[in-house]
Amino acid sequence: MNIFSFTAHFDSEEACRTHFKKERDEIGVVCKECGHTQHYWIKSRWSYECKNCRSRTSLISGTIMQTRFAFLLIILTSISIYFGNAQSPGSSLFPQITDWKLSEPRIWGPHNLYTPINGAADMFLSYNFEEMQAADYSTDSNYISVEVYRHKTPIDAFGAYSQERPDRDIYSDIGVQAYSEDTYIHLLANRYYIKIRTANSDDKSRPAMERIAAQQVEMLNKGTSFPKEFAYFPKEGRVPFTERYINENIFGYSFLHSSYEVSYQLNDKSYVLFILQGDLTTKPGIEAFITPIDTTGTLMPVRPSVR
Numbered sequence: 001m002n003i004f005s006f007t008a009h010f011d012s013e014e015a016c017r018t019h020f021k022k023e024r025d026e027i028g029v030v031c032k033e034c035g036h037t038q039h040y041w042i043k044s045r046w047s048y049e050c051k052n053c054r055s056r057t058s059l060i061s062g063t064i065m066q067t068r069f070a071f072l073l074i075i076l077t078s079i080s081i082y083f084g085n086a087q088s089p090g091s092s093l094f095p096q097i098t099d100w101k102l103s104e105p106r107i108w109g110p111h112n113l114y115t116p117i118n119g120a121a122d123m124f125l126s127y128n129f130e131e132m133q134a135a136d137y138s139t140d141s142n143y144i145s146v147e148v149y150r151h152k153t154p155i156d157a158f159g160a161y162s163q164e165r166p167d168r169d170i171y172s173d174i175g176v177q178a179y180s181e182d183t184y185i186h187l188l189a190n191r192y193y194i195k196i197r198t199a200n201s202d203d204k205s206r207p208a209m210e211r212i213a214a215q216q217v218e219m220l221n222k223g224t225s226f227p228k229e230f231a232y233f234p235k236e237g238r239v240p241f242t243e244r245y246i247n248e249n250i251f252g253y254s255f256l257h258s259s260y261e262v263s264y265q266l267n268d269k270s271y272v273l274f275i276l277q278g279d280l281t282t283k284p285g286i287e288a289f290i291t292p293i294d295t296t297g298t299l300m301p302v303r304p305s306v307r
């Protein structure tokens with residue numbers, strides 16, 4: 001059974017948006033602030049505005065509409081596995097490395113993450129960020145800085161990692177996954193997103209960075225593997241290293257709280273396939289434009305979504 005044949009597809013972004021607008025109008029919009037059901041349509045923002053309290057409901061997330069074609073599926077329930085706290089309380093996140101002097105860690109929480117990373121903080125906060133610890137390793141002539149971002153769950157950490165991961169880089173299987181160039185190694189271990197950087201990559205700093213990475217993975221990852229939701233995506237045409245996890249409401253529906261995304265290249269066309277995560281049982285009618293799959297990844301029998 002070909003997963004693509006069961007999903008909605010569109011020739012243009014406009015067609016896709018218009019389709020979802022029509023579906024949404026049929027199902028109806030309820031204001032999340034005041035419960036009112038009458039809305040203005042603001043086309044320039046692809047949003048509904050409540051006639052009573054003026055609060056807005058966005059039809060569609062900006063990230064979803066960037067490519068020509070979109071395929072939509074849904075997972076019925078949350079199936080992410082939570083691995084618990086892999087680090088014992090009080091233990092250091094930063095291993096000692098011979099010949100490198102380790103600084104005391106600096107610790108930042110959700111209330112002050114803006115101080116060290118400023119504008120990047122919003123992205124981390126949207127993925128249930130809990131704490132960031134930063135420390136430096138130095139010699140007389142060089143230094144390595146390490147930032148360890150702790151999120152609530154491994155999929156939250158994956159989400160933040162997937163937002164920053166470049167489209168092209170050198171990938172490896174350090175921890176869950178890592179990408180690196182001469183001056184940095186960014187990696188994912190359990191619920192930790194780790195950034196190891198140096199200004200001067202030389203024959204001493206690079207091996208030291210790799211040892212820090214290996215020891216942090218040993219300490220923190222505890223056998224965590226790549227999020228298994230991505231195993232539901234078909235192999236044909238799949239572009240490597242494009243898996244993303246988006247933690248925000250989809251199409252303005254609060255019950256569609258997150259999505260898994262993978263890019264595809266098929267027959268000279270670009271696609272993004274989404275698995276939306278949410279609870280379908282509360283929203284009869286939405287099957288019109290999505291194809292449910294159950295928690296084992298099996299397609300559920302529904303009427304065809306293309307009309």
Ligand SMILES: [Zn+2]
Pocket residue numbers: 031032033034035036050051052053054055
């Ligand atoms: Zn309202």
